[in-house]
Amino acid sequence: MIKFNKKIVVGAFFLSLCLSSCNEILDEQPRSNYTVDYFNTPDGVTAGVTSLYRSLRLLYGNGYFMSNCQNGTDESTWAQSADGNFKELDFSGNGNVTSSSFPPSMIWGSVFPYINTANGIVERGPQFGVAESLISEARFFRAFDYFMLVQTYGGVPLDLGAGELALNVNAVTTSKRNTVPEVYTRAIFPDLKTAINNLPASPRVTGGVTKNVARLFLAKAYLTYGWWLQNPNGIPTYPETPRTDPDGHDAQWYFQQAYDTAMMGISTPGPYSLQPTFYDVNVGSNDRNSECMLYADHTQSSVFYNESDPVGFGSGWAPDNFAAWMQTWNYTNLKSSSSATTFTAVSSVQRAATQSLGRPWTRMAPTIGVIQNTFADKTTDSRYDGTFVTTYRGNWDKAGNTTPVLYNANSLPVQPGGAILSFLNDDSQTPTYPSDAGQNGVGAGTLPGRADWVVAPNGISRIVYPGLWKIGTYRTDDPNGLGYPNAGLTRPFNVAKFSEFYFIAAEAAVKGASGAMSARDLINVIRARAGKWKFNNAQNATYIADNSAAMIAATPSAITIDYILAERSREYYGEFYRWYDLVRTQKWGEYAASYKIGGTAYGNHTPQTVTRNIQPFHYLRPIPQGQIDAMSGATAEEKAKYQNPGY
Numbered sequence: 001m002i003k004f005n006k007k008i009v010v011g012a013f014f015l016s017l018c019l020s021s022c023n024e025i026l027d028e029q030p031r032s033n034y035t036v037d038y039f040n041t042p043d044g045v046t047a048g049v050t051s052l053y054r055s056l057r058l059l060y061g062n063g064y065f066m067s068n069c070q071n072g073t074d075e076s077t078w079a080q081s082a083d084g085n086f087k088e089l090d091f092s093g094n095g096n097v098t099s100s101s102f103p104p105s106m107i108w109g110s111v112f113p114y115i116n117t118a119n120g121i122v123e124r125g126p127q128f129g130v131a132e133s134l135i136s137e138a139r140f141f142r143a144f145d146y147f148m149l150v151q152t153y154g155g156v157p158l159d160l161g162a163g164e165l166a167l168n169v170n171a172v173t174t175s176k177r178n179t180v181p182e183v184y185t186r187a188i189f190p191d192l193k194t195a196i197n198n199l200p201a202s203p204r205v206t207g208g209v210t211k212n213v214a215r216l217f218l219a220k221a222y223l224t225y226g227w228w229l230q231n232p233n234g235i236p237t238y239p240e241t242p243r244t245d246p247d248g249h250d251a252q253w254y255f256q257q258a259y260d261t262a263m264m265g266i267s268t269p270g271p272y273s274l275q276p277t278f279y280d281v282n283v284g285s286n287d288r289n290s291e292c293m294l295y296a297d298h299t300q301s302s303v304f305y306n307e308s309d310p311v312g313f314g315s316g317w318a319p320d321n322f323a324a325w326m327q328t329w330n331y332t333n334l335k336s337s338s339s340a341t342t343f344t345a346v347s348s349v350q351r352a353a354t355q356s357l358g359r360p361w362t363r364m365a366p367t368i369g370v371i372q373n374t375f376a377d378k379t380t381d382s383r384y385d386g387t388f389v390t391t392y393r394g395n396w397d398k399a400g401n402t403t404p405v406l407y408n409a410n411s412l413p414v415q416p417g418g419a420i421l422s423f424l425n426d427d428s429q430t431p432t433y434p435s436d437a438g439q440n441g442v443g444a445g446t447l448p449g450r451a452d453w454v455v456a457p458n459g460i461s462r463i464v465y466p467g468l469w470k471i472g473t474y475r476t477d478d479p480n481g482l483g484y485p486n487a488g489l490t491r492p493f494n495v496a497k498f499s500e501f502y503f504i505a506a507e508a509a510v511k512g513a514s515g516a517m518s519a520r521d522l523i524n525v526i527r528a529r530a531g532k533w534k535f536n537n538a539q540n541a542t543y544i545a546d547n548s549a550a551m552i553a554a555t556p557s558a559i560t561i562d563y564i565l566a567e568r569s570r571e572y573y574g575e576f577y578r579w580y581d582l583v584r585t586q587k588w589g590e591y592a593a594s595y596k597i598g599g600t601a602y603g604n605h606t607p608q609t610v611t612r613n614i615q616p617f618h619y620l621r622p623i624p625q626g627q628i629d630a631m632s633g634a635t636a637e638e639k640a641k642y643q644n645p646g647y
Helices: 036-040 042-058 063-070 084-090 102-128 132-153 180-198 211-230 251-267 278-282 368-374 500-510 519-530 548-553 561-572 578-584 625-629 636-642
Strands: 076-078 292-296 335-337 345-347 364-366 391-393 419-423 453-455 493-497 532-536 541-546 594-597 608-611
Touching: 036 042, 036 102, 042 102, 042 132, 042 292, 042 493, 063 084, 063 102, 063 364, 063 578, 076 084, 084 102, 102 132, 102 625, 132 180, 132 211, 132 578, 180 211, 211 251, 211 292, 211 493, 211 500, 211 578, 251 500, 278 532, 364 368, 368 561, 368 594, 500 519, 500 561, 519 532, 519 548, 519 561, 561 578, 625 636
Parallel strands: 419 453
Antiparallel strands: 076 364, 292 493, 335 345, 391 419, 532 541, 594 608
16 A cells, blocks of 8 residues: 555645756746646646656755665764664664664655656546657656665555556555566566657756666666576565566576666767766766756755745755755864964854855764775875865855964964865874864864864764765855855755766676676776866865876776775765665675774774674665555555565
8 A cells, every 4th residue: 555645646846847948947836736636637747747856856865865875884874963863774783773764764755656646647648648758757757766666675566556557546555565576577667668769868858857867777777687686695585576587587688788778878878978077077066067867956046946945944854955964074163273372262164055064964974994995096086085075174254254364283374265174185194183172173183284183084983074075065146155054955966977877887797798898998987087187175276187097007907896886986975876786786784794983072083893783684674664554454464564574
């Protein structure tokens, strides 16, 4: 049973659609409700498509979905201000994931209403002569949602109460979960293949789905299903079913399909392309660039269209984009002195709505291993600098403090824009740290002759760590001041990038697929780009360098899944990929078994080794308890069988 309110199918906001040129943005006009009867009009069917785009904002940019996708992996752990929504997913003894845990349940609750909306569009659209190209946008989103569900929970229902993939208009009290092969072969693959055939090569509206958007997810679905069929580490599935394909294909066939489909995406790019540098992909002033194929969009121009106040106090809930807050520590506690002789504290780094700063929540932190190992190369490879905030600079002047010079580490002078705190690239030097917060307010250390407070990689803790630059705050309405740092971000949050075609094809090649480009060829396209620098965030200065040759030379001759996963982490850190990558490749238990990080108090720079308890059944999230409780027509035994084992 997937329970719907008969009168409200897609929630409180229904968004109508502008159908004019491809240069138009989605004309999102909120309505008070969206009734099932509205599907009995052509306008209702076509308008329903835009609500599917709106659905992306429920998850992408949501900080709790970020926790679901990243906490408990090798990339992230809980930070000093975290609650159970972050600690439980760490699997390190601070609570357990259960059927009542929130972040894992949010996917189920977010996507099923929109699957039903897509069912309505696909079912009713032909009756009103709606173009198949528009209906195929709904097919894409239905497949997209089912792909997310099957990766998260295993098999899920294709029948919401009115028949398989049919619009459901009445609440029902029973439900049956389909198997993983049924979800892929009856829903995901057919919808995406039809979408590829009928969608345009260029988007109908800005950010709209296209042939290549659908092609990307078909390639990824083929790849993921191939892994599921192969099941190299014996990870259990549910509902229990043989690891055989209803269409008679083996895992190798699907890996080849993934490779071929991804290569078709690369060879027929349409309007998409790689950006020249990694910085160009992620700098806020270049949002919605040609590499960004699908995104959950936002605007700072209107509360009405943004569905939240873009300049007020952010809600910390969907549809806001607030994920960047989660891994932003409280840098505003940094202190410098107004006197060179007697330390007189001044808050030298003010909260500001800039990509390097933003609103601090301190809910998630990178592990020490991420900084030391994943991003070991911080000088040739631009991706460390283009992912993290490693230098926090003084901006006290923007808060009305006219003092021209403050005194920082070693009582040395700093001016506005100067480095107040820096995270060192390596552990070749050991800073002298205070035993507590110290004069600088955050327990950072000193090195002789340096005016900036410093923290070495080995000294990163749950309370002081590099922030996330790549998804950070960006605004244009107050470029010379502190801006509006409490509001949700008005940047789009990227869901799909053209670069992933190369990773999918490379991974499929490692799994045995063959074609014109080898796994090393494909990965080197990404690595060559990573070697090109345009701007150095740490130095806050233009920096032109081309290290492509060195990056390619450093690529091993034999590419492994482990190497691809390391490259994926360098490319997509903080973008909601990691848990799904490790579950797909069945590497989660291996990669995330333990990690190192300092404690929760300022001045605690002693790395602690933390062990996680990740069991095979954890590779599926629990079915939400609310779903099971609502199945009033099911027996206790049926409810028990509905839940994934182990929960």
